[in-house]
Amino acid sequence: FYREIERFHADPRFDQMVVIVEGTLSDFLLYQPEFTGGKFDYKRRFATKKNDSVNEKKMTTLADLFMLGVSILFCDNATLAARMYGRLIREAIRKKYWRLLELEPPASS
Secondary structure (H helix, E strand, C coil), X not given: CHHHHHHHHHCCCCCCEEEEEECCHHHHHHCCCCXXXXXXXXXXXXXXXXXXXXXXXXXHHHHHHHHCCEEEEEECCHHHHHHHHXXXXXXXXXXXXXXXXXXXXXXXX
């Protein structure tokens, strides 16, 4: 993912990276992935003490992404996430079409 951020920053057509999450911040922090291989016990791994450190790591990752210029938008569900994506694309095209098409910037009014 960090390589994607580097590639994004290297492209002069874009200046704002956004990650849209289909869920709330609480959903993200409480999420415990299901493991189907049976190689270790998630109940033991995600005990309260461990869960706190996992949540701290998640918060650190969010802060790190913010410092790298990546905005994280938490949408409650897939429908809202899709609507937000559509709005972001629309506004980016409307306001920065000249950069996307590698044209000269429009004259200011």
